[in-house]
Amino acid sequence: MSGNTFGTLFAVTNFGESHGPAIGCVIDGCPPGMELSEADIQVELDRRRPGTSRHVTQRAEPDQVEILSGVYEGRTTGTPIALLIRNTDQRSKDYSAIAQSFRPGHADYSYWHKFGIRDPRGGGRSSARLTAPTVAAGAVARKWLRERYGVQFRGCMTQVGEVAIPFESWDHVPNNPFFAPIADVSHLETYMDQLRKAGDSCGARVRVTASGMPVGLGEPLFDKLDADIAFAMMGLNAVKGVEIGAGFASVAQRGSTHGDSLSPQGFLSNNAGGVLGGISTGQDLDVSIAVKPTSSIITPRESIDTTGQSVEVVTKGRHDPCVGIRATPIVEALLALVVMEHALRQRAQCGDVRQAVAPIPASA
Template sequence: MSGNSFGKIFRITTFGESHGPAVGVVLDGCPAGLELHEDDIQKELDRRRPGQSEITTPRDEADKVEILSGVFEGKTTGTPVCMVVYNKNQQSKDYGDVKNLFRPGHADYTYFMKYGIRDYRGGGRSSSRETIGRVAAGAVAKKLLSLKDIKITGYVKQIGTVKGEKFDEDFIERNPVRCADSEKYQEMKNYILKAKDRGDSVGGIVEVIIRGVEPGLGEPVFDRLNADLAKAILSLPAVKGIEFGRGFDVVYACGSENNDEISPHGFLSNNAGGTLGGISTGQDIVFRFPVKPASSILIPKQTIDKFGNSREVVTKGRHDPCVAPRVVPVAEAMASLVIVDSLMINKNKKISDFS
């Protein structure tokens, strides 16, 4: 109801603020008997943490995870798994009058209007540090999916005007842009660095591919698999949309070209992006989403303070000139959570499953 939980059977609740004592997650609904170690979680957290290259923020956050519950002798017990990352450097620095300012592009204004109070330190709850909990739970989901040979791969498809074309999957985790096109990598990187030099930021487009999903996942009529994925992805900071399969370009298609024909050997195309009527077809599920340029920039901008006075603001500190690369593991985590949940929900659909 208050928006800090996600999922129905495999359900997470995240908590924590950027500069509070900790950020974390409670994962409820994980089956008992899954081997789970802190390393499984840490591996994914390391993919999202800052300080990984010159195009991400140089802030060095170790983000070490601790499992507080739900695991016994190296296995899950079926009870809630609470995972916590204690925040370092939460010493009370002087926030000056930043605490009264609403930074453009940030959630400062809206949190204040909603709650009448806000934790202004580093964005508080609206900080992207909140996604640590998502990634931690997503790591568990990924482990479950690996048991069913389902693989979720995200990568950066476009940075500013530079579009990737080739899809070299192995290249993705070997470059800090997380693009899949080794020929366009340098151009993308330079695009980001140029913005960084100006104290500015740039946007990107991320694509996610889910392979190995069986037909039948997703619930009609509201909880369609694509609708649940849309909600999951749009719940990420900085994401402004989503499209599946042919996406917005479907406007240029006719039904006769867009309908995916079926042969005895399977579908002949995948314009639909892996679902029909909101239910998985068994093909790859493919979606893309735009990531806005990071809101924290070094260029002065006009705003107001909480008393309504006109002010100028610059977001000091060290920031990502482009957040798209770091969104990739978070998007994968969200997609993993959705797929695991769908698999669990799908257990009670046929009378043969019940009896």
């Protein structure tokens, strides 16, 4: 099965299944000499892990990471870093009733036709459980980028279902289960409670930024920074849309408005989302994703089984009524992996390039 490795210079190979004994990844290409411990990675995994509030799946996984290789006496050695996360709270019996049926909205039908076999337990290889190793790898990338360039990654939820969430402050994001940038989330709590009682689900919109970006990351043609960002985000379970900068709002803008004017003090706007011609400008990368409604719901739906016969499917088990709630740390990690890959490319090809004029500030 191909398609399990993301990146080339900073290559992350993901392995495991939702209900297997363990999941994990192997990171190949991390520069040597960086201080790294399991605690550096665990802090990000704790933000993503299930069971943290009543609004997400109650699967109680501690998501404790183990570093198996690539670190000696607390520092990376430049050799592959193997990270392991053991599964401890699988309930495979929840999926026995649908082992021969295709759940609407899931990858069951396409997966079965592609491989002729599938692991129905929790979605197997198609499960969002496999985003935990991505977050672990992202934590390694984030640490290197922070220490090397001062890059910081932040994300938040900007909409859940029909409810738009205004931006108040990044300071609010760690203080509620929605990663919402607002102080009062009581109306979001009520909305999710009503949704869960109705046996239904909803989608979400998540925004992620990278500040302190160096200028010059990305290529002008096939390996554009924004193209790789979109590629990474669309690789996340349930993502159906990606916007960079003004995104689809660019359609209604005039050229006189959309083009980000420059001054000696910095850029005057950031409709481009920090990327021009596929290359970073030094402004904040600004990315938004659209996450579809959770496909695993208890509302009965029409489908077929593996023999082609009509069936009614009810998906029981422990599921997020909105998978977007826990998406923020994953989206941050994916953006970090893309920036890490391009930072290493830039260092390899253009590391000795010197400009006579320093870059302008990211913003006025």
